[in-house]
Every structure is written in C-alpha cells, then in structure tokens.
Amino acid sequence: MPNETIHNPDQYMTALRTIIAGGRKRIGLLLGAGASAGMRKSDGSYPLIPAVAGLTTQVLGSLNGEYQYQIAELKKELAPKDDIETILSRVRALAKIIGPAKIHGLDGPQYATLGERICEEIGTIVNVSLPPSGSAYSDIVTWIVGTARDHPVEIFTTNYDLLMEEALERVRAPYFDGFTGGRDPFFDPVTVSNNDLPARWTRLWKLHGSLGWSSNDKDEVVRSGKDSAKHLVFPEHLKYEQTQKAPYAALLDRLRAFLATPDTLLISVGFSFADAHISARIDEGLAANPSASVFAFQFQKLEKESCASELGRRLPNFSVYARDAAVVNGSAGLWKVPDQLPSKDWGPIRSSYWSRFEDASPNEFILGRIEDFARFFSAARSAQAFAAQQTQLAEPNTALPAEAPVA
Known part of the structure; x- marks a missing residue:
C-alpha cells in the first residue's frame, strides 16, 4: 500500500450522510452472510446466525x-x-x-x-427470528421508511434467512420479493424486470433463494409461506449452473439493470465479493456505467479483503472502506483522522464510524460491522449529522456520485 496515500473518513462519511438522508438518490443495499452473522441474539450473545x-x-x-x-x-x-x-x-x-x-x-x-x-x-x-428489542435490520428499515423517496430502495441479499422480511413486516413496510399470489405465490419476472411498483415499496431480491421457497409439480419455484429449505442455492459447485435458471437469472438480471441505471449507488455490508457470479455482474455494470458507484463496507483489514480490494483497484467507481484503510478512485491508502475536529459538534458524529472494535484496541473504521453500519444509517437524518455541512473537508479523491456535495 503506497505510504504517501491517505484517506480521511470524515470527508467520505459526511458526504455519504448527505446522500442517505435525502430521498432523491437511487440506492441499493447488498447484504452478505456477514450481515446476519454480525447481529446479536436476544440474550446479547453473538452471532444471530453463524458464519x-x-x-x-x-x-x-x-x-x-x-x-x-x-x-x-x-x-x-x-x-x-x-x-x-x-x-x-x-x-x-x-x-x-x-x-x-x-x-x-x-x-x-x-x-x-x-x-x-x-x-x-x-x-x-x-431459521431464526430477530430479537424483540431491536436489531440492525430494524435500524435499516427505520432509515428506509424515514423519508419520502423518488426511487425505491432495492435490497440484494445472498442470505436465505427471513430476517429482513421480519424487520419490514414489523413496521408494516410494504415490499416486493418477485412473487405474487395468495395460495401458491408464483415468481413474476415481468414485474421484477419492469420495476414499476410505487417507490414506497422496498424491493427485496434473494439472489440465492430463501427459506420458504419450493418447487411445485411443474418444477416452478413458488413461495410456500413455510420455513422449508428445499430450494436454496447453497454455496457449492452447482451454484453457477443453478443461478442461470428462473427465478435466479431474473434476480441477477435485476442487479445488472440496477447498476446500468444512471446515478445509482449500491452499498454493501457483510459481503466478501468472493461470489464470482455476483462480482462479475457488478464488475460489468460499473465498467459500462461510470455514473454508478459501489461503496463496499468491509469488516476485516484491507489486506484480508482481497476480492473487494481487487475490484476497487481496477474500478474507480468501486470504493472499499475497510477497518484500517480504504481504496478510493483506485488508490489504496490508510485511514488518517485529522487531529482537529471539523466542528465543535463533530465528536459524537465521528465516533459513529471511527471507534474501537475492542476495549484495548486503537480507533478504527467500524462501519464494516453491521450494527454500527445500521445505526449510522438510521441516524442519518439527525440534526447533528449536518452540523459541519459548511465545513470544507477537501480531499482530491472523493469517489462520490455527482449529487453528493463535499462538505
């Protein structure tokens, strides 16, 4: 990693808060296995679902x-x-x-x-449930429903669990997962492709299948409403072959179409980018559409996030935010927080993304951890979040969509 390159997290997180607090940007979330594994159980222990x-x-x-x-x-x-x-x-x-x-x-x-x-x-x-007292997914849903939106939030996930469905249903937030019907809900690729439901409906795309999916006597995938695990794309050698069939092909095509849309932002957490069939579509989409961006929030240090780092070094619109360093505009560099706060009110804001992973450890970038990530999103509309909007935090490598002002 070039010693002369440094990245200032204050700059990037101020601009990101500006984006996610409004309802104008077309935003998608990509949730990997690390998202479910990073949440706590009702008794406070980890993980809710093991990695x-x-x-x-x-x-x-x-x-x-x-x-x-x-x-x-x-x-x-x-x-x-x-x-x-x-x-x-x-x-x-x-x-x-x-x-x-x-x-x-x-x-x-x-x-x-x-x-x-x-x-x-x-x-x-x-097959587990969210804790009754709140969770990271509940915080994400709070952010989703907290503002009127020009475009729906689209959630792409490789997880089989029903945790996001539960979080949305707890607050009666409408969502569409590609299936329609009452008795044996069937997959409707036309609606998935056209994406023409109201913007207040969250889109939830289960890229590897889900609990409750099964095959009917016509070998079609239906949503049973039960917790069975009969139609999952497990991470093994058949994955690529299986994902070329309905409904998986239509869901992956939706990911590609999302990235092909001008001025879009896909934000990932808990995803390693080791799934070749997903990473390939992201790679193709960003290469073909320079106005689309991906922000990858990674739990480990940058040297251990090899798949994400490789994409970040090749694609200027793919930014990697790891625990100790970042890749922005193709340039890898360590995080460096200025000694002076951007404003007198900035301390609590900075601590939402720059803190200790463990009691004895130095401060690091913590938004690769799903619970901190979700709190950051749910608090994005707080007044303190914009206390330093007029403060200049200029740095040459912003790697932000055109809409976002550099505070």
Missing part, C-alpha cells in the same frame, strides 16, 4: 452420529479446506457420478440423501 466456520461446526456436529465415518474421511480428502461449503460440493458431486459404486461406505443415492440432510440442517440453523 461459515460456525455453520460447519453445527451442521457436522448434528450429523456426526450417523455419518461420523464419512465426515471424517471427506475432511481428510478435502483438507485443508474442509468447511461445509466444500463438503457439500463434494457430497453432491459424488451423488451425481458414482451410481451404485461406494466411496467411504456410501453409494450415489446415499450421498444424495446426505446432501439433503446437510441442506436441512443449514435451513434449520438459519
């Missing part, structure tokens, strides 16, 4: 009694990468190719059963 490592431990633990030998042998075979995603990929591959032959004591149909069991366990683990 891949925790998911692996829980799923394999529940199956270990029946499949102890197979799990042990598959882990040896796949080491050092033996997480649940890799194991599921291997199980489904064996189910398709070995037929009546046996590997590690199971034949093809038995591996198909094991794959279904893994999917059922994943579905059980992600």
Whole structure:
C-alpha cells in the first residue's frame, strides 16, 4: 500500500450522510452472510446466525452420529479446506457420478440423501427470528421508511434467512420479493424486470433463494409461506449452473439493470465479493456505467479483503472502506483522522464510524460491522449529522456520485 496515500473518513462519511438522508438518490443495499452473522441474539450473545466456520461446526456436529465415518474421511480428502461449503460440493458431486459404486461406505443415492440432510440442517440453523428489542435490520428499515423517496430502495441479499422480511413486516413496510399470489405465490419476472411498483415499496431480491421457497409439480419455484429449505442455492459447485435458471437469472438480471441505471449507488455490508457470479455482474455494470458507484463496507483489514480490494483497484467507481484503510478512485491508502475536529459538534458524529472494535484496541473504521453500519444509517437524518455541512473537508479523491456535495 503506497505510504504517501491517505484517506480521511470524515470527508467520505459526511458526504455519504448527505446522500442517505435525502430521498432523491437511487440506492441499493447488498447484504452478505456477514450481515446476519454480525447481529446479536436476544440474550446479547453473538452471532444471530453463524458464519461459515460456525455453520460447519453445527451442521457436522448434528450429523456426526450417523455419518461420523464419512465426515471424517471427506475432511481428510478435502483438507485443508474442509468447511461445509466444500463438503457439500463434494457430497453432491459424488451423488451425481458414482451410481451404485461406494466411496467411504456410501453409494450415489446415499450421498444424495446426505446432501439433503446437510441442506436441512443449514435451513434449520438459519431459521431464526430477530430479537424483540431491536436489531440492525430494524435500524435499516427505520432509515428506509424515514423519508419520502423518488426511487425505491432495492435490497440484494445472498442470505436465505427471513430476517429482513421480519424487520419490514414489523413496521408494516410494504415490499416486493418477485412473487405474487395468495395460495401458491408464483415468481413474476415481468414485474421484477419492469420495476414499476410505487417507490414506497422496498424491493427485496434473494439472489440465492430463501427459506420458504419450493418447487411445485411443474418444477416452478413458488413461495410456500413455510420455513422449508428445499430450494436454496447453497454455496457449492452447482451454484453457477443453478443461478442461470428462473427465478435466479431474473434476480441477477435485476442487479445488472440496477447498476446500468444512471446515478445509482449500491452499498454493501457483510459481503466478501468472493461470489464470482455476483462480482462479475457488478464488475460489468460499473465498467459500462461510470455514473454508478459501489461503496463496499468491509469488516476485516484491507489486506484480508482481497476480492473487494481487487475490484476497487481496477474500478474507480468501486470504493472499499475497510477497518484500517480504504481504496478510493483506485488508490489504496490508510485511514488518517485529522487531529482537529471539523466542528465543535463533530465528536459524537465521528465516533459513529471511527471507534474501537475492542476495549484495548486503537480507533478504527467500524462501519464494516453491521450494527454500527445500521445505526449510522438510521441516524442519518439527525440534526447533528449536518452540523459541519459548511465545513470544507477537501480531499482530491472523493469517489462520490455527482449529487453528493463535499462538505
């Protein structure tokens, strides 16, 4: 990382608050697995839904009694990468190719059963509810419904859980997820493509499927209203193939169409950009439309966010905001907060994005953590947020949409 390059978080977050406080900008959110994993349970413990490592431990633990030998042998075979995603990929591959032959004591149909069991366990683990006392998703919904909008907020998520649906329904905020109907709601790609519902309806696009989706007797995806996990695109080797079919192709096309629209901003949190089929569409969209922007809020330090950093270095309209550093206008640099506050009221505002991750750690950029990210959004319309609007925080690399004034 070039030592001479530094980035001032005060500048970028002041401008971002200006954008998200108004209702004129076309804004989308991209929520990855880190969003659900970063929220607390009702008892205050973490995580609400485990990330891949925790998911692996829980799923394999529940199956270990029946499949102890197979799990042990598959882990040896796949080491050092033996997480649940890799194991599921291997199980489904064996189910398709070995037929009546046996590997590690199971034949093809038995591996198909094991794959279904893994999917059922994943579905059980992600089938949770939001804490009753509030959550990060509730804060995001507060921001969504807090102003009249010229354009709907579009939420793209790879998560299978129903947490965002729950947050929207708690405050009776209307949303559209691509399905329509009463008895067996069916997917309507025309409405998804045209995007012609009122702006007050949030769009919720489940890019990898969702709990409650299932197939009917015509092999069409319907929304059952139940918590089943029969039609999920799990992160394994079939993902690319599956996402070329309805409804997944239409949802990914919606992401591409969103980025093709002039003057749009996609803000991501909890997403690593390791999903090649999603990152490729973002890459193509930003390259073809310089007026679109992506702000990627990453939980880890920049050197560990390799997928996001690579996009940021190639695309000037892709900005990465990591814990210790940022990539803006293709230039990577450490965060540096000026000694002097922009105004006398700026201390509480700065602490909303520049604080400690742990008690003994130095201050870092914290908006890669979903709960801080959501609070920042929900508080965007507070009077203090604009206390320094007239203060000049000039820095050459703004990487902001044209609408945003540099405060």
